[in-house]
Amino acid sequence: MSLITFLAPDNSMLDKAHASFKTHHRDITVVKGLLSEGVIIASSLVATGTEIIITRGGTASAIRNAGIPVTIVEVPITGFDIIRCVERAKRHGRRIGAVSFPAMLQGIDCLSSILGVDIHLYPINEESEAETQVVRAFQDGVDVVIGGFITGKAAQQHNYPFELIDSGAEGILQAALEAKRIAYARNLEKTKTSLFRAVLDYAYGGIIAVDNQYCVTVFNPIAEQITGINNAQAVGKKIAQIWPELNLEKVISLGEDDLGQILTINGVDVLCNKVPIRVNSNIVGAVVTFQDVTQIQQMEARVRRSIYASGHVANFCFNDIIGTSEAIRQPIEIAKKFSITESSILITGETGSGKEVFAQSIHNYSQRRQGPFVAINCAALPSQILESELFGYVGGAFTGANHKGKPGLFEVAHGGTIFLDEIAEMDYITQGKLLRVLQEKKVMRLGSDRIIPVDVRVIAATNKNLKSLVNENKFRSDLYYRLNVLQLKIPPLRDRKEDIKQLAHFFLSEPSGITRHSIKLSPSAIEALSQYPWPGNIRELKNIIERIVAVYKHEIIDAAMINLMLEDENQQYNAIHNSTKPNELEEINNALALAKGKYVEAAKILGINRSTLWRKMKRLGLK
Known part of the structure; x- marks a missing residue:
């Protein structure tokens, strides 16, 4: 359906419109419809894509009153139209009644003295008022009435003389030109809006825009940099001359997006997205965005280094904890309940039993899962270094300090969780400073007097008996009770022997960087693994499996191989067990x-x- 439609009230105007648009305005559709009938037709026209309707007086008013969302352009009543109508009306007498909608009556009465007639105005606002006003005019003594088509119908019912104020070709063409100007401005605005929207949506690298004739209209600086082509050389030329391999025919002819394609331009591999630009369901061009693949890889590497290398992400969740024994399922259920609280948690367990896996799982199960997870081993650093890592420092706070200063891990963990592993190894003075931070939820960098509020949940872990250390005055009792709000005990591997088989199979299937064929454990091997007490717990089991994978070349692992790997440990264990x-x-x-x-x-x-x-x-x- 055409964007512009001419709605003619009768056959006479229908013929005039066809004649007027035959040469210059063939894209304007012409249909017939008067007043209430015209409202129904206008609704169907808008539903099929018409945005501008050209019509005259009464029909225009009826469409507006109906609230139809369409732009109305009225055919103007020119002075020539009025003069021609009045000259015809003189044949019936000099007293003339003008019965019509207000828009058509404007300025008619001023022609009385010029044309030597007596014109009286009888305005109407609705179709139903026409007959009443016509009767009233003749009761007032007029010789003839003039007006629109509805006035003519009312006059014919009473056999009163009537002359039609007909629209001439001048008014029809004037209305068509006005409608064309509106349509052009609207299309221009739509084109600009669609173009800029596409540019904004995909503006992360080089940008090229073309029209539906494949001529370049936009060529941004990144496009110049990647292609090695100057903007002045590109704009206005066919895209095939600039980038023959781009192939935009599919995008423009079919209107289909072409995303994630890797192309080469000027010796550079780029990731390219191509999308069409639509206006009124018509394809008017396309936008191409592209970025150097090398830059994407570099950015990804920087992000990974920034996030993962600093240890601020929890990688494990409860589903990653392997085992079905009651000994491990019970701590998991307890840990899940602890996760939904904000209280501090103390995780106890032997070395290698999986304390940090539980800590990460608790974080990922909590409401802080979107925040950072910051882990530090308190036994790995000297006390002064540990203090600066935990609480941060300002520039020049101590010899060797970064001149810009550094935020502490409590600041980094704001909104998330901090995991203090091997908390028993923290020296007594640092314990006091940690206690203050936990009590006040504020931290002060070394060398600074500025207090920084922090919102951090603390999870601590130890393989020692903290209560005994408290009794020996090696660990602060107030810090112990601050950390030991919720206590989670992780069982050693020897207390969950039924999980050893599952863990062993998991470590065998886990990628280790060692090229190997498929390896399986025999029942005797599983039995041998189950008999060993595993003082190093899961970590020791994983190491043994990796050692076997590295040196064993057969498909089936038997008990002999297991015993060989555990020879020293088994000898000590058997000696203790038997004597x-x-x-x-x-x-x-x-x-x-x-x-x-x-x-x-x-x-x-x-x-x-x-x-x-x-x-x-x-x-x-x-x-």
Whole structure:
């Protein structure tokens, strides 16, 4: 359907419009419709795409009153139209009644003296008023009435003389030109809006725009840089002359997007998006956006270094914890309940049992999952360095400090979670400063007097008995109770032996960077793994599996291979399990007394490693 439609009230004007538009305005559709009938036709025209309707007086008013969302251009009643009508009316007499809508009556009465007639005005606002006003005019003594088509119908019903104020070709062409100007301005605005919208939506690199004749209209500086072609050389030329491989025929002819295509221009690989520009469902051009693939790769690398290298993302969730035993499922359920709170959590468990996996899972299950997860091992750094890492420092706070200063991990973790691993290894002075931060939820950088509020949830972890350390005055009791609001105990692997098979199979299937064929565990191998006490827990199991994958070349792993890998540990375990020295209990108690309860020092006194001491103590009922 045409954008512009001429709505003629009768056959006479229909013929005039066809004749007037035959040469210069063939794109204007002409249909017939008067007043209420015209409203119905106008509604259907708008539904099929018409945006501008050309019509005259009464029909124009009726369409406006109906609230139809369309632009109305009225055919003007020119002075020539009025003069021609009055000259015809003189044949009936000099007293003339003008019955019509107000727009048609404007200025008619001033022609009385010029044309030597007596003109009286009888305005109407609705179609139903026409007959009443015609009758009234003749009751007032007029010789003839003039007006529009509705006036003519009313006069014919009473056989009164009537002359039509007909629109001539001048008014019809004038209305057509006005409608064309409106349509042109509207199309121009739509084209600009569509173009800029496309540019804004895809403006992240080089941008080229073409019209529907494939001529370049936009060529931005990044496009110049990548293609090596100057803007002045590109604009106005066919895109095939600039970039033959671009191939925009599909986009413009079919109106289909072409996204994510990798092309080469000027020796540079680019990621390219091509989208059509539409106006009134017509394709008027296309926009091409593209970016150097190398830059995309560099940006991705920077983002990954910035986020992942700093350890500010929790990668594990509860579904990543392997095992179906009750010993592990119960801590998982408890941890989930802890996750939905904001209280501090103390995770206890032996080395390698998975304390940090639980900490990350708690973070990812909590309402802070969108915030950072910041982890630090308190045993890995000297006390002064640990303090500066936790609380940050200003420039020049100490020798070797960054002159710009550095935010502490509590600031970095704002809105998220901080994980303090090996919290028992933190020195007494740093413990006091940590306690203050936890109590006040504020941090002050080293060398600064400015207080920075922080919103951080604390999860701490240890493989030691903090309560014993508190009794020995090696750990602050107030900090202990601040951290130990919620306590989560992670079981050692020997207490969940039914999970060893599942864990072993998982580590076998996990990519390790070692090229290997498929390897499986025999039932005897699973049994051998289950008999070992695993003092290093899951971490030790993973290391053993990786060691086997690295050196074993057969498809099936048997118990012999497992025992070979665990030979030293098995010998120690079997020796302890099968024999007991007469004074062994007394020796261990004496060593613990001399070492003041410190297992590492007690093991040194006995000449054994800590794991062996632990197994002996468990067998003898000391643990």
